[in-house]
Amino acid sequence: MVQKVKKENSGIYIFVTFLLMAVIAISVYKFIIVPESKHIFRIESDSTVSISPNRLNSPNVILICLKDHAILMQKNSEEKIYPASLTKIMTVIVAIESLPNFNEEIRLTNSTFQGLYGADASMAGFQPGEKVSAIDLLYGALLPSGAESCIGLADQIAGSEQGFVKKMNQKAADLDMDSTHFENVTGLHNENHYTTVKDLAILLSYALQNDTFREIFTSSHHLTKPTNKHPDGITFYNTMFKELNNQNIINGEILGGKTGYTNEAGLCLASLAKVGRQEYIVISAGAKGDHHSQQYNITDALAVYNSIVN
Structure with a gap:
């Protein structure tokens, strides 16, 4: 026993x-x-920013220190917004992670452009029938915000835009972007296409870990390879750097960014800057104005970066 x-x-x-x-x-x-793909942001208890969020034009703003993912400032950061062309940050990082060869040649068809001109979508300048390398489509999506570049990548990778959107929503779920849902790859307005500036900060923090994404995101311009439609290539210019018009911050440098705008989304911006020895990102959305007005998304970013106390 x-x-x-x-x-x-x-x-x-x-x-x-x-x-x-x-x-x-x-x-x-x-x-x-x-892999450390998910970012748990923490709120910095000691204020390191001298500007009040209420002084900014954008109703939705978040400032993150990339080193420790500390939230240094936020304003309605978990409120639902429309991301407009900031959507293309997700489009490009998903495409980068899906492409086996960046030099792969992709043919843009007539269907690639279907509905884009009528929707007044921003375009990179490619033409139907053009054979473009994948890397140039990635640059075309982020720098000049080309909708045809996004559709071309989506069709090549997933067979259709909606097939690619499923990959975008899966990536959002993987990153715990719980308040985000995508309906298209371009950011054209749709009531069911939404996010928050906090979720976009999670996305950009993740994407910037990828060397190819960071290289594109921080480029002020890019010359494509010669194609059958553009034998001399096309030069792309980053829309944010164009709007900055040589303005910069006092104790650092704005390294890269992506603008966005629709009537419903307002003026939006996702940017990366180095202030002192640290890198920071600012995501803003909903500022009043349009392409012809003062660019309050740009002035807000400058104001926030200049207010960081090192």
């Missing part, structure tokens, strides 16, 4: 030990092996 009890106790001990080891293994997998 004693021997039987000992065997039972031994069995329980082995089971408990095995269970404990399993828990430890899962924890190691979760916190070490799984």
Whole structure:
């Protein structure tokens, strides 16, 4: 009888030990092996920004320190917004992670352009029938905000825009962008196409870890390779740098950015800057104005970066 009890106790001990080891293994997998793709932002308790959010034109703003993901300032950061062309940040990072070869040649068809001109979508300047390298389409999507570049990438990678949108929504879910849903790859207005500036900060923080994305995002211009329609190539200019018009910040430099605008979204901006020795991102949305007015999305970013106290 004693021997039987000992065997039972031994069995329980082995089971408990095995269970404990399993828990430890899962924890190691979760916190070490799984890539650091999700960002848990923390709120900085000590104010390091001298400007009040109420002085900004944009109703939705967030400032993040990239090093430790500290939220240094926020204004309605979890309120639903329409992202307009800031959508293309997701389009491009998903495309980069899906493309096997950046030099792959992609043919833009008539269907690529269907509905884009009528919707007054921003275009990179490619033409139907043009054969373009994948890398040039990536630049075309981010720098001049070319809708045809986005559709061309989506069709090539997923067979259709809606097929690619599924990949975008899956990536949003993977990154815990819980208040985000995409309906298209371009950012053209749709009531079911929405996000928050906090979710966009999660996205940009993630995307900037990718060397190809960072290279494109921080480029002021890019000359494409010669194509069958443009033998001399096309020079793209980053829409944010064009609007900056040589303005910069006092104790640093704006490194890159992506503008966005629709009537419903207002003036939007996602930007990256280095102030002192640290990198920061500012996401803003909803500022009044349009392409012909003062660019309050730009002036807000300058004001926020200049207010950072090192």
